Amino acid sequence: xxxxxxxxxxxxxxxxxxxxxxxxxxxxxxxxxxxxxxxxxxxxxxxxxxxxxxxxxxxxxxxxxxxxxxxxxxxxxxxxxxxxxxxxxxxxxxxxxxxxxxxxxxxxxxxxxxxxxxxxxxxxxxxxxxxxxxxxxxxxxxxxxxxxxxxxxxxxxxxxxxxxxxxxxxxxxxxxxxxxxxxxxxxxxxxxxxxxxxxxx
Numbered sequence: 001x002x003x004x005x006x007x008x009x010x011x012x013x014x015x016x017x018x019x020x021x022x023x024x025x026x027x028x029x030x031x032x033x034x035x036x037x038x039x040x041x042x043x044x045x046x047x048x049x050x051x052x053x054x055x056x057x058x059x060x061x062x063x064x065x066x067x068x069x070x071x072x073x074x075x076x077x078x079x080x081x082x083x084x085x086x087x088x089x090x091x092x093x094x095x096x097x098x099x100x101x102x103x104x105x106x107x108x109x110x111x112x113x114x115x116x117x118x119x120x121x122x123x124x125x126x127x128x129x130x131x132x133x134x135x136x137x138x139x140x141x142x143x144x145x146x147x148x149x150x151x152x153x154x155x156x157x158x159x160x161x162x163x164x165x166x167x168x169x170x171x172x173x174x175x176x177x178x179x180x181x182x183x184x185x186x187x188x189x190x191x192x193x194x195x196x197x198x199x200x201x
Contacts, residue, residue: 042200047084049172049190053138056102056188058086064200066107080108082126090138101133102174104150112158119157122166126152130174137186144180154192166194 041061049056060082067079086102106128113121130148156168170192175185 040199041197042080043166043194043196045082045084045166045192045194047086047170047190047192049170049188051188052141052186053091054141054186054188055089055091056086056190057089058084058102060084060192060194062194076112076114078110078112080110080124080126082106082108082128088137090141092138095138097134097136098138100137102130104128104130106150106152108152115163119159120163121155121157122168123155124153124168126150128152141184141186142182143174143176143184143186144182145176147176147179148174149177150174156192162196164196164200166192168192168194 042064043062045058045060045062047056047058047060049058062083063081065078066081069077069079072078082105084102084104084106086104088100088102090098092098106126108124108126110122110124128150130150132143132146132148135143135146150172151174152170152172154168154170156166158164158166168191170188170190172188172190173185174187176183
């Protein structure tokens with residue numbers, strides 16, 4: 001008797017679901033449960049990206065240092081949780097759907113380098129979750145599900161008084177990781193401008 005084995009893609013999907021759920025839940029719930037952080041955001045950002053004939057405009061809030069993580073901080077690493085609302089505008093005409101909204105929550109791991117002149121370089125990586133208002137954009141870009149995963153990587157510099165401002169470039173890939181086909185996904189290349197909010201240390 002042949003016992004069916006799970007496909008590699010199904011195993012990868014399950015691992016990704018577990019990893020994303022763990023990251024998001026850990027980043028959001030653990031510090032709050034320990035009363036270590038305020039619910040007030042640390043900073044705000046505007047972002048613009050472009051990819052696959054779609055332009056993306058976003059506004060975001062971020063919460064910094066959600067993890068004490070002393071060992072990480074000794075080497076210049078820190079954590080950040082980013083919540084973003086974005087508007088996507090397709091450029092294909094005619095199109096089945098020309099726009100949609102995207103809400104996302106992404107925990108980030110950041111490295112902040114030593115100061116060079118008046119700036120400090122940084123690099124960041126994150127994996128999180130997206131919820132789309134529709135499953136299609138343009139003529140043939142089909143996401144199949146409104147729930148999506150997001151992988152983001154970026155580099156940039158902090159500058160200004162107490163390094164309160166950030167200017168960065170990023171690549172952001174969004175797809176459903178094979179939950180349902182077709183899974184066209186989308187990849188944005190963009191820039192982000194962030195500022196610390198007045199009450200942020």
